[in-house]
Amino acid sequence: MAGRPREFDRDVALTRAQALFWERGYEGVSLTDLVAATGLASARLYAAFGSKEQLFREAVVRYEREEGGFADRALASEPDVRRALERMFHEAIDVYTRPSPRGCLVVTAATNCTEKHHTIQAWLAEHRRSRTESIIGRVRRAVRERQLSANTDVEALGQALSIFLNGLSVQSRDGVPPEQLHASIAVMLSGALPDSTPCR
Incomplete structure (x- = not known):
């Protein structure tokens, strides 16, 4: 006998939970909130996702694959470093300034946590460090390809670009x-990449 089909769309439930975490942060979302947002009873919610923490982690992974994937795509697909960074920042602003929720889920969801949730805070910090390393890696490639001076401080520049990216989330x-955020990109890059070829 075939098993009963699920009575809910798991992806829809995950999307609704993700939006809630994105808007309120990890600690700002209660089980009652998740039940109301997803339409699932708490028992069904735990059966589907395991726990609030597991649901949050899955929501973050989904965000990074979809909404947050702009950074990896831009850094990997644009051969010119300035174009890669411009594209990354412009696409970040497009994501961060949507009507709701605003900002970056990975940046805003757990900047402050109580001690019992420090593992979530540390996990998100590691995700942010990973993005910073991707940016540093793209700068290093630009130096290797002579798009930037051999004297470029790769680590410092990569960190500065990452700080700017995270700052766009906060400002959003x-x-x-x-329009103000988009305009700031040219100012940032004119100072950060003075020896690269400006894009037209």
């Missing part, structure tokens, strides 16, 4: 208009 949450 604060309601800075998208």
Whole structure:
């Protein structure tokens, strides 16, 4: 006898939970909130996702694969470093300034946590470090390909670019208009990449 089909769409439930975590942060979302958002009873929620923490982790992985995948795509597909960074920042702003939720889930979801949730905070910090390493790696490639000076401080520049990216998330949450954020990119890159060829 065939088993009973699930009575809910798991992906829809994950999407709703992700939006809630994105808007309120990990600790700002209760089990009651998740039940209301997903339409699942708590027992069904745990059966489907295991726990609130596991649901959050799955939501973050989904975010990085879909909404947050702009960084890896831009850094990997654009041969010119300035174009790669411009594309990454512009696409970040497009994601971060959507009507709701705003900002980056990985940046904003657990900047402050109580001690019992420090593992979530550390896990997200590792995700942010991984993105920083990707940016540093792209800068190192640009130096190797002579798009940037051999004297470039690769680590410092990569960190600065990562800080700017995370700052776009914070400014987006604060309601800075998208046009102002987009305009800041040229200013940032003119100082950060003075010896690269400006894009037209």
